[in-house]
Amino acid sequence: MVERPKSDKLYERALRVIPGGVNSPVRAFAAVGGKPVFIDRGEKAELIDADGNRYIDFCGSWGPLILGHAHPEVLQAIGETAAMGTSFGASSHLEVELAEYVIGKVKPLEKIRFVSSGTEAVMSAIRLARGFTGRDKIIKFNGCYHGHTDYLLVKAGSGLATFGEPSSRGVPADFAAHTLVADLDDMDSVTGHFNRYGDQIAAMIIEPIPANNGLLLQRPEFLKFLREITARHGALLIFDEVISGFRVGWGGAAEMYGIIPDLMTFGKVIGGGLPVGALGGRAEIMDKLSPLGGVYQAGTLSGNPVAMAAGLKTLQILERDNGYVKLEILGGYFEQALKQALKKTVAQVIRVGSIIWTVYQKDAPRRTDRIDTAAIDKFNRDHRAILDKGVYLPPSGYEVMFVSLAHTKPMLDRAAAIIGEVSGA
Numbered sequence: 209m210v211e212r213p214k215s216d217k218l219y220e221r222a223l224r225v226i227p228g229g230v231n232s233p234v235r236a237f238a239a240v241g242g243k244p245v246f247i248d249r250g251e252k253a254e255l256i257d258a259d260g261n262r263y264i265d266f267c268g269s270w271g272p273l274i275l276g277h278a279h280p281e282v283l284q285a286i287g288e289t290a291a292m293g294t295s296f297g298a299s300s301h302l303e304v305e306l307a308e309y310v311i312g313k314v315k316p317l318e319k320i321r322f323v324s325s326g327t328e329a330v331m332s333a334i335r336l337a338r339g340f341t342g343r344d345k346i347i348k349f350n351g352c353y354h355g356h357t358d359y360l361l362v363k364a365g366s367g368l369a370t371f372g373e374p375s376s377r378g379v380p381a382d383f384a385a386h387t388l389v390a391d392l393d394d395m396d397s398v399t400g401h402f403n404r405y406g407d408q409i410a411a412m413i414i415e416p417i418p419a420n421n422g423l424l425l426q427r428p429e430f431l432k433f434l435r436e437i438t439a440r441h442g443a444l445l446i447f448d449e450v451i452s453g454f455r456v457g458w459g460g461a462a463e464m465y466g467i468i469p470d471l472m473t474f475g476k477v478i479g480g481g482l483p484v485g486a487l488g489g490r491a492e493i494m495d496k497l498s499p500l501g502g503v504y505q506a507g508t509l510s511g512n513p514v515a516m517a518a519g520l521k522t523l524q525i526l527e528r529d530n531g532y533v534k535l536e537i538l539g540g541y542f543e544q545a546l547k548q549a550l551k552k553t554v555a556q557v558i559r560v561g562s563i564i565w566t567v568y569q570k571d572a573p574r575r576t577d578r579i580d581t582a583a584i585d586k587f588n589r590d591h592r593a594i595l596d597k598g599v600y601l602p603p604s605g606y607e608v609m610f611v612s613l614a615h616t617k618p619m620l621d622r623a624a625a626i627i628g629e630v631s632g633a
């Protein structure tokens with residue numbers, strides 16, 4: 209077992225002053241056991257912990273770091289922008305530039321507004337959908353994560369076609385009462401809600417590439433059905449592309465599946481490692497936001513110049529370097545290496561572009577209840593041994609891996625071999 213005395217000391221100190229020692233719960237390594245690792249720095253595709261141990265990183269800060277850590281050109285853009293002032297509370301040119309750039313790449317967008325996190329983007333998009341339609345109810349899917357807004361921290365209630373129940377303490381049942389929960393890959397569960405509440409449903413929100421509860425790739429027909437049924441009932445379709453946006457290609461999942469949602473939300477990659485979220489869609493809808501319309505939405509640090517600079521530079525580098533083509537090649541290479549390394553065990557290696565999930569069961573699940581808890585337990589049991597051999601996987605079997613442009617084929621080979629050594633027997 210690798211000893212990490214400095215990491216352990218930091219964790220002890222953190223436990224005294226921060227709940228659970230962490231500022232976001234999954235960082236506590238609760239699912240995989242053992243103490244969390246404190247990171248000192250990132251270099252390209254590697255993390256270096258407080259004790260100087262190196263890891264090939266497949267977390268990528270949970271998705272944003274598509275170029276890898278500390279990309280020199282992104283750092284330069286951040287430095288040059290910060291030197292001119294870090295925040296003005298007034299408009300500046302970088303907001304316009306990033307907005308123009310993003311709208312130029314993502315077909316369903318006519319207007320966009322920047323916020324500071326994915327949670328905020330989704331919360332604002334739902335308020336906007338409600339304001340635009342004059343309706344209150346929303347549909348979300350079991351197993352999709354949309355940030356920690358109260359009425360989205362909801363799981364399916366018991367019984368068919370019922371309202372959701374809060375999945376967190378501190379969320380009044382009333383707040384969940386407007387949230388209907390449907391199942392992925394299940395048209396009947398969606399139709400049931402529309403049959404009962406069709407004229408009260410403001411919006412349906414989905415991760416078109418569900419990647420927060422394993423990687424539950426959906427059938428294209430299912431997503432097309434969602435577009436059709438929402439349009440038929442006058443409800444908006446919101447694609448939460450906080451992970452998939454600028455990760456699977458320029459147009460995200462919307463382009464991949466050839467579907468035009470009414471609203472889209474972004475985060476993660478769009479901020480290049482700094483706090484940025486965004487919501488966008490048709491002008492007719494977006495113009496309902498204040499100051500033009502009656503849907504209030506605001507933010508002290510929204511459109512922050514330093515964050516805009518990091519996001520814009522990241523996207524420009526992806527374009528210049530043919531990023532998505534390379535990521536597809538690297539992702540495919542890693543998929544094959546993992547399949548080879550795990551061929552003696554029961555495992556699925558599921559991939560879209562540079563998002564990869566391994567799950568130790570016989571079939572690829574499309575919905576939450578098809579994930580075998582024993583498969584997740586196996587991942588969680590093996591996590592520490594893989595970490596100790598120098599591969600940093602996200603600390604839960606339900607989390608996906610991200611490949612970046614900084615990963616090299618030898619690194620991917622080495623990581624696959626280590627995963628195979630630990631989990632492949």
Ligand SMILES: *Cc1c(COP(=O)(O)O)cnc(C)c1O
Pocket residue numbers: 324325326327328330353354355356415420448449450451475476485
């Ligand atoms: C990460 C994520 C969010 C929340 O974003 P934060 O920046 O963590 O608030 C929302 N939706 C999806 C699909 C996400 O993956």
